[in-house]
Amino acid sequence: MLLLKLDAQSKEPIYRQIVRQIIDLVEGDTVKEGEALPPSRELAQRLSVSRFTVAQAYRELWAKGYVDSRPGSYTRVRKRPKLAAGTSARRYAEGELDSIYSASARALEDAKALATFPVGRTAAADVIDFTPLALDTRLFPVDELRTSFDRVLTQRHASLLNYADPAGYAPLREYVADRMRMHAVEAEPDEVLITHGSLQGLDLVTRLFVDPGRTVAVEQPTFPSVMPLFLVRGARLGAIPMTEGGMDLDALEALIREREGRADALSLIYSIPTFHNPNGISTSQPHRERLLALCEEHRVPLAEDSFQEEITYFGKAVLPIKSMDSRGLVFYLGSFSKVLFPGVRMGWVLARRDCIERLTLLKRVEDISCSPLMQAALHRFCESGAYELHLRRINRIFAKRMAAAMAALRLHLPAEKASFDEPSGGYLIWIRLRGMRRSEGEIQTALRRAGVAAAQGSLFFAQSPDPPSGEPPSGRSTRRGPASVERYLRLSISSLDIDEIEEGIRRLGGALAEL
Numbered sequence: 001m002l003l004l005k006l007d008a009q010s011k012e013p014i015y016r017q018i019v020r021q022i023i024d025l026v027e028g029d030t031v032k033e034g035e036a037l038p039p040s041r042e043l044a045q046r047l048s049v050s051r052f053t054v055a056q057a058y059r060e061l062w063a064k065g066y067v068d069s070r071p072g073s074y075t076r077v078r079k080r081p082k083l084a085a086g087t088s089a090r091r092y093a094e095g096e097l098d099s100i101y102s103a104s105a106r107a108l109e110d111a112k113a114l115a116t117f118p119v120g121r122t123a124a125a126d127v128i129d130f131t132p133l134a135l136d137t138r139l140f141p142v143d144e145l146r147t148s149f150d151r152v153l154t155q156r157h158a159s160l161l162n163y164a165d166p167a168g169y170a171p172l173r174e175y176v177a178d179r180m181r182m183h184a185v186e187a188e189p190d191e192v193l194i195t196h197g198s199l200q201g202l203d204l205v206t207r208l209f210v211d212p213g214r215t216v217a218v219e220q221p222t223f224p225s226v227m228p229l230f231l232v233r234g235a236r237l238g239a240i241p242m243t244e245g246g247m248d249l250d251a252l253e254a255l256i257r258e259r260e261g262r263a264d265a266l267s268l269i270y271s272i273p274t275f276h277n278p279n280g281i282s283t284s285q286p287h288r289e290r291l292l293a294l295c296e297e298h299r300v301p302l303a304e305d306s307f308q309e310e311i312t313y314f315g316k317a318v319l320p321i322k323s324m325d326s327r328g329l330v331f332y333l334g335s336f337s338k339v340l341f342p343g344v345r346m347g348w349v350l351a352r353r354d355c356i357e358r359l360t361l362l363k364r365v366e367d368i369s370c371s372p373l374m375q376a377a378l379h380r381f382c383e384s385g386a387y388e389l390h391l392r393r394i395n396r397i398f399a400k401r402m403a404a405a406m407a408a409l410r411l412h413l414p415a416e417k418a419s420f421d422e423p424s425g426g427y428l429i430w431i432r433l434r435g436m437r438r439s440e441g442e443i444q445t446a447l448r449r450a451g452v453a454a455a456q457g458s459l460f461f462a463q464s465p466d467p468p469s470g471e472p473p474s475g476r477s478t479r480r481g482p483a484s485v486e487r488y489l490r491l492s493i494s495s496l497d498i499d500e501i502e503e504g505i506r507r508l509g510g511a512l513a514e515l
Contacts, residue, residue, distance in 0.1 A: 002022070002025070002031070002037065002038060002043070004017075004018060004021045004022070004047060005021070006018070006047060006049070014049055014053050015053045015054075015056040015057040015060065016057075016060075018047075018053070018054065018057035019057050019060045019061055019064075022037070022057070022061060022066070023061070023064070023066055026066055026077055026079070031077050032077065033077055033078060033079045034076055034077060034078075035076065035077045036074035036075065036076050036077075037058070037067065037074065037075045037076070037077065039074070039075075040054040040055045040058060040075075041054075058075055061075075062075075064080075065078070065080040066078065066080060103212075103234065104212075104231065104232040104233065104234055105232070126451060127448070127451050127452060127453050128451065128452050128453070128496065128500050128503060128504035128507065129452075129453040129495070129496075130452070130453060130454045130455070130490075130491040130492055130493070130496070130504060130508075131453050131454060131455050131492065132492060132494065132495055133277070133338070133427060133428070133492045133494055134337075134338075134342045134494055134495055135338065135339070135340070135341070135342070135394070135494055135495065136494065136495045136496065136497070137495070138497070139393070139394055139397065140340075140341055141340070141381075141386060141390045144381060144384075144386040144390070145340075145341070145377065145381055145386075148377045148378070148380040148381040148384065148386070149373075149377045151380050152373070152376040152377050152380050153373070156376060159372075160372045160373040160376050161372075161373060162372065163368060163369060163372075164369040164370070164371075164372035164375070165369060166360050166363055166364040166368060166369045167190075167192075167193055167194065167356070167360045167363075168192065168193060168194025168348070168369075168370060168375060169194065169370075169372055169375035169376055169379060170189065171376075171379045171383070172194060172375045172376075172378060172379040172382075173189040173190075173192040173193075173194060173348075174189040175379055175382050175383060176189075176192045176194075176334070176348050176350070177189045177191065177192050177350075179382075180192075180322075180332070180334075180350055183309070183319060183320055183323060184319045184320075184323040185320060185322045185323045185332065185350065187350055188353070190353055190356065191350055191351060191352060191353050191356055192348050192349070192350055192356070193348060193349045193351075193356050193359050193360055193363065194346065194347075194348050194370050194375060195346075195347045195348060195349060195363065195370070196345045196346070196347070196367070196370055197335055197337055197345045197346065197347045198305060198307050198333040198334060198335040198337075198347040198348075199225055199226075199229065199347075200347070200363075201331075201333045201347055201348065201349040202226060202229065202270070202303055202305065202333055203229055203233070204349065204359045204362050204363055204366075205268070205301070205303050205331045205333075205349065205351075205359070206229065206230060206233050206235065206268060206303075207233065207362050208355065208358055208359060208362065209267050209268050209301050210230070210233060210234075210235045210267045210268050211234070211267070212233070212234025212235070213234060213235075213236065213263055213264055214235060214236065214263075214264060214265060214266070214267040214268075215235065215236045215237070215238045215255070215259060215264050215265065215266045215267060216230045216235045216236070216237060216238065216266075216267065216268045216269070216270060217238040217240050217252055217255060217256075217266055217268070217269040217270065218230070218237055218238065218239060218240065218270050218462060219240055219241075219242050219246075219247045219270070219271060219272065219276070220239045220240060220241050220242060220460075220461055220462060221242065221278055221279065221430075221457065221460030221461050221488070222270070222272070222277070222278075222460060222461075222462070223272065223277045223278075223305070223460075224459050224460055226270060227462050230270075235267075235268075236264050237462045238255050238259075238266060239461070239462045240252050240255065242276075242279065242281075244281070245281075245283060245284060245287055246271075246273065246276075246281065246283035246284075246287050247271055247283075247287075247291065249287070249290050249291060249294065252269070252291075252294060253294055256294065256298050256300065260298070266298070266300055267300070267301075268300065268301050268302075268303060269291075269295065269300055269301070269302045269303065270302075270303045270305065271291065271302060271303070271304060271305065271321075272305045272306075272307075273287075273288060273291075273304060273306075273318075273320075273321060274306055274308065274309045274317055274318070274320070274425070274426075275308040275309070275311065275317075275423060275424075275425045275426030275428070276428075277307075277308070277426075277428055277460075278428055278430050278455070278457075278460045278488075278490040279421070279428070279430035280421060280423030280426055280428040280429060280430055281421060281423065282317060282318060282423075282424060282425070283318070284318065285318055285319075288318065288321045288324070289324065291321065292321055292324055292325065292329075292330070295329045295330070296327055296329060299329070300329070301329050301330075301331060302321065302329055302330045302331065303331050303333060304320060304321050304322055304330050304331065304332050304333065305333045306320055306332060306333060306334055307333070307334070307335045307337070307338050307347075308338055308425065308426040308427070308428075309334070309425075310339060310391055311338065311339065311394070311395065311398065311425045311426050311427065312395065312424065312425040313395045313396070313398055313399035313402065313424075313425055314399065314402075314422075314423075314424040314425065315424050317424070317425060320332060322350060328351065328352035328355065330351075331349055331350070331351045331355070332349070332350040332351070333347065333348075333349060334347055334348045334349075334350065335347035335348075336378065338427075338494070339387075339390070339391060339394065340378075340387070340390070344374065344378060345370075346370065346374065346375065346378055398427065398493070400498065401493050401496070401497065401498055401501055402422075402423065402427075402493065404498045404501055404502055405429060405491070405493050405501050405502075405505065406422050408501065408502045408505035408506065409429070409431075409505055411505075411509075412505050412506050412508065412509025412510075413431070413505075413508070413509050413512065416434060417433070417434055417435075417512065417513075418431050418432065418433055418434060418512070419431070419432045419434060420432070427492050427493050427494035428490060428491070428492055428493075429490070429491040429492075429493070430488065430489075430490055430491075431488060431489045431490075431491065432486060432487075432488055433486070433487040433488065433489065433512065436486075436487040436512075436515065438487070438515050440456045440457075440458055440487065442515065443456070443487060443489075443511075443512075443515065444456060446511040446512070446514055446515055447507075447508065447511050449511065450507040450508070450510055450511035451507055452504050452507040452508050452511065454489040454490065454491050454508065455489065455490040455491075455492070456488075456489065457486075457487060457488025457489060457490065458488075460488070460490065489508075491505075491508075
């Protein structure tokens with residue numbers, strides 16, 4: 001007989017008390033496998049509870065796998081493995097599953113530091129943090145975006161809460177195409193694909209062109225998140241060093257010719273020609289022309305990442321490479337994240353129509369569509385003129401902040417100890433520490449003691465930075481280099497005001513002086 005003791009005063013619902021006690025009886029072999037439980041009416045009468053309560057308990061037992069139940073037959077007990085939360089069985093130790101991981105997952109192991117590069121503030125509250133590349137939250141146009149949400153919900157109601165066109169909200173695609181014409185890029189709405197940020201756009205372009213084992217050319221240094229992205233797609237990284245004028249095009253051409261016709265032939269070039277991440281430089285018009293000519297000569301697609309292109313405050317930026325693209329080999333990657341809110345996660349790919357159709361199919365397989373509500377609100381925000389006003393505002397603000405950063409660096413980092421270039425836009429400053437023989441770990445420790453944080457340079461290299469003259473390269477593909485290589489720091493002023501920038505650089509100079 002099934003003996004259960006119920007407590008009407010307990011906070012635990014009666015049906016859960018029944019479930020818990022029956023499971024205990026089954027686990028303790030008091031109730032045997034295959035044994036029939038009393039019909040729900042009979043057990044309800046015996047326990048002086050409603051039949052509904054017992055039926056609810058039986059449904060819960062069935063859901064947990066402890067009983068079998070068929071119409072017109074008894075509910076019978078079945079044995080099931082213990083729930084993982086309650087078992088003492090040995091779990092697989094760390095590393096025991098390595099042999100069954102996919103090749104792409106194993107390829108990421110050496111790039112673990114790159115794949116976990118911080119995307120927001122991680123330092124303590126009293127630390128001035130130059131690490132995150134995210135707009136100062138104090139500058140967010142929250143009220144304007146809230147108004148845009150209210151307007152589109154009032155006008156469109158439930159239609160914005162349904163699935164949407166995988167290619168993106170049509171009015172937003174039209175707005176992006178119109179805006180690209182301001183950058184001398186001829187574009188139509190059906191040549192625009194809305195994505196979850198520019199990184200998803202790059203992933204889609206990679207999947208369109210790069211088979212496992214093929215090569216992607218990346219600048220060295222470069223945006224850390226793209227290297228694990230390429231690795232997880234099975235690509236090989238062709239690391240092209242940066243010169244003062246941008247990607248070393250002689251080295252790029254040599255790589256193309258060396259691998260032509262091979263299984264690891266170059267399938268894609270990734271470049272940030274405007275306000276480069278991390279070194280902040282913008283390439284010249286002749287450099288862009290030659291890069292495009294190489295792409296056309298060897299029929300290699302170019303992913304042009306222009307995530308900071310509109311953050312221009314010292315002069316006028318050179319037109320995008322896409323503005324010269326007559327054959328359709330350039331895939332322009334844009335983003336609203338670095339200008340508005342990172343949490344919006346909205347970017348776009350601009351490419352020829354047939355490529356956009358294929359990219360849309362790939363995106364459809366991955367995530368169906370971006371949020372129609374967010375797209376509609378963002379379009380309303382842009383169409384109202386709020387985006388243009390916000391853009392002008394932050395360009396004025398960051399012109400002053402960058403000027404303050406340059407002045408502070410000249411004051412606190414003497415030229416014999418560090419070198420840096422003055423960017424004409426964007427938020428980034430790339431510092432080369434002259435003659436620094438301390439390890440990156442020692443540098444980071446000194447910065448923490450001084451109450452300042454900056455991104456260590458090795459995170460931006462797919463392979464170790466070039467060693468000082470006369471020393472051999474490390475030869476490793478994704479691991480950090482030896483202590484003898486050049487040391488770099490990347491500063492981002494995107495989330496700091498003038499006072500914080502000046503104090504942070506003062507602390508930085510003091511910490512480096514100690515080393």
